[in-house]
Amino acid sequence: xxxxxxxxxxxxxxxxxxxxxxxxxxxxxxxxxxxxxxxxxxxxxxxxxxxxxxxxxxxxxxxxxxxxxxxxxxxxxxxxxxxxxxxxxxxxxxxxxxxxxxxxxxxxxxxxxxxxxxxxxxxxxxxxxxxxxxxxxxxxxxxxxxxxxxxxxxxxxxxxxxxxxxxxxxxxxxxxxxxxxxxxxxxxxxxxxxxxxxxxxxxx
Amino acid sequence: xxxxxxxxxxxxxxxxxxxxxxxxxxxxxxxxxxxxxxxxxxxxxxxxxxxxxxxxxxxxxxxxxxxxxxxxxxxxxxxxxxxxxxxxxxxxxxxxxxxxxxxxxxxxxxxxxxxxxxxxxxxxxxxxxxxxxxxxxxxxxxxxxxxxxxxxxxxxxxxxxxxxxxxxxxxxxxxxxxxxxxxxxxxxxxxxxxxxxxxxxxxxxxxxxxxxxxxxxxxxxxxxxxxxxxxxxxxxxxxxxxxxxxxxxxxxxxxxxxxxxxxxxxxxxxxxxxxxxxxxxxxxxxxxxxxxxxxxxxxxxxxxxxxxxxxxxxxxxxxxxxxxxxxxxxxxxxxxxxxxxxxxxxxxxxxxxxxxxxxxxxxxxxxxxxxxxxxxxxxxxxxxxxxxxxxxxxxxxxxxxxxxxxxxxxxxxxxxxxxxxxxxxxxxxxxxxxxxxxxxxxxxxxxxxxxxxxxxxxxxxxxxxxxxxxxxxxxxxxxxxxxxxxxxxxxxxxxxxxxxxxxxxxxxxxxxxxxxxxxxxxxxxxxxxxxxxxxxxxxxxxxxxxxxxxxxxxxxxxxxxxxxxxxxxxxx
Numbered sequence: 001x002x003x004x005x006x007x008x009x010x011x012x013x014x015x016x017x018x019x020x021x022x023x024x025x026x027x028x029x030x031x032x033x034x035x036x037x038x039x040x041x042x043x044x045x046x047x048x049x050x051x052x053x054x055x056x057x058x059x060x061x062x063x064x065x066x067x068x069x070x071x072x073x074x075x076x077x078x079x080x081x082x083x084x085x086x087x088x089x090x091x092x093x094x095x096x097x098x099x100x101x102x103x104x105x106x107x108x109x110x111x112x113x114x115x116x117x118x119x120x121x122x123x124x125x126x127x128x129x130x131x132x133x134x135x136x137x138x139x140x141x142x143x144x145x146x147x148x149x150x151x152x153x154x155x156x157x158x159x160x161x162x163x164x165x166x167x168x169x170x171x172x173x174x175x176x177x178x179x180x181x182x183x184x185x186x187x188x189x190x191x192x193x194x195x196x197x198x199x200x201x202x203x204x
Numbered sequence: 205x206x207x208x209x210x211x212x213x214x215x216x217x218x219x220x221x222x223x224x225x226x227x228x229x230x231x232x233x234x235x236x237x238x239x240x241x242x243x244x245x246x247x248x249x250x251x252x253x254x255x256x257x258x259x260x261x262x263x264x265x266x267x268x269x270x271x272x273x274x275x276x277x278x279x280x281x282x283x284x285x286x287x288x289x290x291x292x293x294x295x296x297x298x299x300x301x302x303x304x305x306x307x308x309x310x311x312x313x314x315x316x317x318x319x320x321x322x323x324x325x326x327x328x329x330x331x332x333x334x335x336x337x338x339x340x341x342x343x344x345x346x347x348x349x350x351x352x353x354x355x356x357x358x359x360x361x362x363x364x365x366x367x368x369x370x371x372x373x374x375x376x377x378x379x380x381x382x383x384x385x386x387x388x389x390x391x392x393x394x395x396x397x398x399x400x401x402x403x404x405x406x407x408x409x410x411x412x413x414x415x416x417x418x419x420x421x422x423x424x425x426x427x428x429x430x431x432x433x434x435x436x437x438x439x440x441x442x443x444x445x446x447x448x449x450x451x452x453x454x455x456x457x458x459x460x461x462x463x464x465x466x467x468x469x470x471x472x473x474x475x476x477x478x479x480x481x482x483x484x485x486x487x488x489x490x491x492x493x494x495x496x497x498x499x500x501x502x503x504x505x506x507x508x509x510x511x512x513x514x515x516x517x518x519x520x521x522x523x524x525x526x527x528x529x530x531x532x533x534x535x536x537x538x539x540x541x542x543x544x545x546x547x548x549x550x551x552x553x554x555x556x557x558x559x560x561x562x563x564x565x566x567x568x569x570x571x572x573x574x575x576x577x578x579x580x581x582x583x584x585x586x587x588x589x590x591x592x593x594x595x596x597x598x599x600x601x602x603x604x605x606x607x608x609x610x611x612x613x614x615x616x617x618x619x620x621x622x623x624x625x626x627x628x629x630x631x632x633x634x635x636x637x638x639x640x641x642x643x644x645x646x647x648x649x650x651x652x653x654x655x656x657x658x659x660x661x662x663x664x665x666x667x668x669x670x671x672x673x674x675x676x677x678x679x680x681x682x683x684x685x686x687x688x689x690x691x692x693x694x695x696x697x698x699x700x701x702x703x704x705x706x707x708x709x710x711x712x713x714x715x716x717x718x719x720x721x722x723x724x725x726x727x728x729x730x731x732x733x734x735x736x737x738x739x740x741x742x743x744x745x746x747x748x749x750x751x752x753x754x755x756x757x758x759x760x761x762x763x764x765x766x767x768x769x770x771x772x773x774x775x776x
Contacts, residue, residue, distance in 0.1 A: 060345040061345050061346040061347055061348075064345055064346060065346075065394075074654075074655075093345060096345060097345065100345075122668050123668075125666060125668075125763065126665050126666045126667075126668050127663060127664075127665055127666075128664075128666070128761075128762075128763075130760065130763045131350070131351055131352065131760060131761055131763075132350070132658070134303070134352075134353070134760060135303070135760070135763075135766055140347065140353055141343075141345075141346065141347030141348065141349070141353075141370070142346055142347060142348050168654075168657065169654070169657050169658060170649075170651035170652075170654050170657065170658070170659060170660075171418070171654075171657060171658025171659055171660045172658065173649070173651070174647070174649045174651070174660050174661065174662050174663045175660070175663050177608075177647070177649055177663070178610065178645075178647045178662070178663035178665050
């Protein structure tokens with residue numbers, strides 16, 4: 001496994017290649033573009049680092065919006081910013097459509113123990129997480145799937161929303177600020193441990 | 205598949221206990237888009253005369269709320285107080301979508317058109333529950349919606365059915381085959397626009413509003429040409445001058461604790477916030493055919509809880525509004541809560557009914573149930589308020605201002621009465637509303653307009669461990685007094701149907717669907733549907749036999765158990 005510094009360096013290298021390559025990337029097909037993503041997000045859909053999110057099987061609108069926001073700087077990332085800056089709107093749509101069709105990988109994270117799950121359920125009900133992320137935390141459209149995501153990534157993002165360092169969804173920041181800090185660990189463990197394959201496929 | 209297992213379970217149960225009941229379910233359809241036609245439906249021809257006469261039509265259910273007046277008062281008496289205890293399922297149709305159901309079925313000449321979450325439409329034989337066709341909307345990648353992927357139903361006109369979609373389109377389908385005839389992009393979903401309400405068909409127009417009050421939209425109600433899908437008129441629910449009169453008290457005279465001086469300073473600094481002020485419209489307008497005016501209610505301002513960056517009354521949020529049917533021009537409005545910072549807005553559809561004015565004279569009225577938990581009674585001429593009802597729910601602490609730490613106030617942000625439509629029994633002079641009691645704390649945070657992202661300006665937080673419940677309440681709209689009230693174990697969301705048989709039907713989040721005595725609230729019949737009954741019931745008849753129909757799919761917004769059943773009941 002790459003250390004985080006190596007990982008960032010590799011990504012940045014790819015980004016600079018892109019920048020230097022300029023318009024050439026636009027002519028390449030979606031598979032080639034997706035190979036770049038695999039560097040960090042995993043060739044088999046399992047990210048190489050637990051701070052990097054699963055994007056295989058993620059909701060399409062959500063993936064598109066994140067790329068859009070990385071490009072605009074609304075979501076800040078030294079790694080994703082330069083990469084997304086090379087994409088036109090259609091590239092973002094294409095990549096989102098490509099990755100949403102992939103099967104979400106099973107990361108093998110354990111189901112949360114009942115006391116942790118109960119605490120997480122209480123926190124989720126209090127601010128109405130399922131109102132947007134839906135019944136099984138599968139998300140939809142521009143709302144992210146949370147179920148089965150890396151626990152460390154989930155925890156980091158909730159805290160980043162809370163302290164404003166992730167600034168591309170003020171509604172989420174507000175909800176995280178209204179959530180007691182001690183609830184984030186149970187929430188992240190609970191969500192990370194959910195296996196929801198059997199519930200997918202209804203509707204959309 | 206979970207749905208098939210459920211079907212088998214229900215089929216087994218019915219075979220044991222319900223002789224003569226048939227069970228129909230959607231087949232194993234693997235397409236991701238478009239229409240599956242099992243067999244063509246009889247071609248309807250829904251004329252304007254039929255739509256206008258829906259109030260006395262006991263065969264069909266032509267409108268989401270039964271008639272243009274939206275009374276939800278079904279004039280059939282075959283199912284009544286004396287035989288309702290024998291009500292039983294005639295059929296159960298299982299949709300492909302196991303997700304929140306807020307839909308009201310439309311029925312024409314024995315064919316039912318019913319929608320689900322994610323914009324599926326089914327045409328079903330209303331007598332047997334067998335499928336004619338199934339339309340699955342090809343959803344765009346970007347959808348931005350609050351409170352679940354709901355849809356509240358279709359409108360019908362001529363030989364077409366009409367539906368608004370989560371990706372902010374209006375689609376027209378061939379009622380015979382379910383094939384798409386036209387679609388119109390109403391607004392940009394990337395900016396927070398979506399459609400969950402059922403449209404209304406009238407005089408060759410299709411009327412529809414928009415969701416998005418949680419995303420900084422500028423709300424509207426529009427008319428589209430029923431044949432072509434071209435826009436006929438647009439009414440902005442937020443005028444360019446949204447400031448108003450700096451009202452300090454709500455419609456019931458309670459002080460809202462506004463800091464008018466601070467707001468005036470903010471107005472000077474920031475200007476009028478109308479471009480991102482919200483004002484979604486969640487439910488059908490009522491149509492006054494005599495005066496050719498429509499009446500609808502407008503939802504909350506954006507951001508929900510932070511008033512500091514949207515100075516003024518925020519017109520016409522939290523208001524009853526009337527506009528001209530032919531032109532869309534403003535006629536009158538009445539604002540319940542100026543500068544709302546609690547999301548206790550106006551969502552339940554208004555009802556046109558004759559009411560007593562303050563002098564006891566009968567006048568054309570409009571009534572609306574607020575998330576505040578009050579029923580408001582208006583004069584239809586000028587939208588003025590005649591009276592408001594006793595509070596149907598606890599309003600302790602109203603209007604405590606939100607704080608960063610969270611301030612407790614009742615009712616919680618879901619109401620009172622949410623989007624759930626009321627029903628009325630005009631003979632008894634009663635309106636029937638379903639309410640929530642959900643204690644919450646209101647938190648405020650400030651952030652600039654985020655370009656179509658969730659923009660609450662804080663948070664509403666259910667207080668963990670607090671007792672929650674609901675009620676069904678009958679209000680005498682000529683006096684404002686509560687005639688009867690029945691407590692329910694869970695907060696109520698779904699809506700009511702009243703009938704000339706002396707009954708009121710409504711469902712609960714734990715799966716119970718009940719009939720109440722319209723006069724005193726006694727529970728006369730109950731059926732457990734296996735999932736939350738959070739959709740408004742409807743009634744119709746085929747071959748002289750009456751049916752009550754309701755969706756049991758649970759609810760996303762308050763997280764009640766999901767299901768996928770459309771259940772039709774008969775009494776013999």
